[in-house]
Amino acid sequence: MNEPWSKEKKWFLSEVEGLLGMIPFPMLVVSVEGKVLHVNSAAEYVWNCPQITLFQQSLGQLVDSALLLETVRKGKPVRDLAVTIVDQSGKRLSYLCKVHPLYVERVAEGAILQFAKPPAEQEREQKRRNATRYSFDDIRGSSPALLALKEQGRKVAGNDSTVLIRGESGTGKEVLAQAIHSSSERAGGPFIAINCAAIPESLLESELFGYEEGAFTGAKKGGKQGKFELANEGTLFLDEIGDMPPFLQVKLLRVLQERRVERIGGAVSIPVNVRVIAATHKDITEMMMTGQFREDLFFRLNVIPLYVPPLRERKEDLYELILHYMKKFGERFQKPPKRLSTEAFQCLQRYRWPGNIRELENIVEYIVSLETGDLVTVNSLPGSVRERLQEAVEQPELPQQTEGRMPGIDTQMPLEKTEELLIMHALQRFGQTTEGKKRAAESLGISVATLYRRLHKLQRQQKFSK
């Protein structure tokens, strides 16, 4: 029968576990047979599974290295043994292992194993995480609008003011933010981006401001740095700022004013030297007027406003961008260069590009990967583009219809009446569902919030029923 554990042994064990937990490197304690006896929490992240699962596995299952097993069995101390870690999903990762043998009465009984990433890998990962990929030279296009924007961007890069970039999705707002960072005095520092719309509200706070150990259930041992701290001496890019929930807007404003952050559950405020560049595709002025975005925060962010126009308003850039992406994907897929037929180019020029440059990039990738000939014709274009062109021919865009040709509108009519008719026409065309109203607002060139305000006004005047 097993002896009950003495108090000393229990104390000793909890001390070992405590010490292991404080070490940021992944650690395993194994027996000479390769049985896993202890695991620290850093190991969970590397093997991508909970400690309890790691206990049930043998060293041979976790690390693909016969030499490591042999070293443990012989009780040999080793530094920097190159091994391959196999994580829960079967992914193989290169690590260096330090083996510290454990002897009891001169007999090797097991070993402590400490794993670390090879230095070059660590450096590469750090660079990958923080590096910018774009400079102003990578921003393609020579339309007057884009050239003016690049000129403004270059000037802005020279000072340290907060920038607010507006523009539709896929127009290149992040590319511009990266270019500003790369040309600024902070270029040697990190560029940290966070998309406020992509992270659940509950996590966004800790992602931005970090947390201290024990701040909430599930908080990592040792706490975590937030993006503000990570961007210290560099630039923090707050993408989709219009999606930031109101309670975080208050907190963000405070950090921007005081230039200090307080981690969740923390008692000290940490000074941060960060330039903030924010971006949004939403009509943030409208959001401010309708109370969805704090006015004080808006003015704090909007020190230097920049606007990236949609691709349909700078079609002069189209040809250069197509050539750029044809070259890029041609090289990637190792395909010979292709030519673009005049008709295909005219089609692409007529297209409205709702997804902007991101969509253009995807379409060129599609063409280059699927077209086997060396000439890109209209038939090489994706069905979605051809269908939308067809739609555009059948249902010309509203602005073209408004020039005296739309039923019920004459050019002598008062502005208010014209507006009312345009709104009703758009709603008849797109329907009164939420999606219909969204498309109606888009076709009228106004935001959804403006459309709703106009509708409320018409309802008050009883000119329009819900």
Ligand SMILES: Nc1ncnc2c1ncn2[C@@H]1O[C@H](COP(=O)(O)OP(=O)(O)OP(=O)(O)O)[C@@H](O)[C@H]1O
């Ligand atoms: N002028 C440009 N020249 C070359 N590539 C560009 C240019 N502008 C944008 N791109 C490319 O288009 C894609 C979308 O750009 P980016 O992510 O900067 O857009 P965004 O406006 O920030 O989009 P979102 O609002 O959806 O975050 C990227 O792959 C980027 O490389």
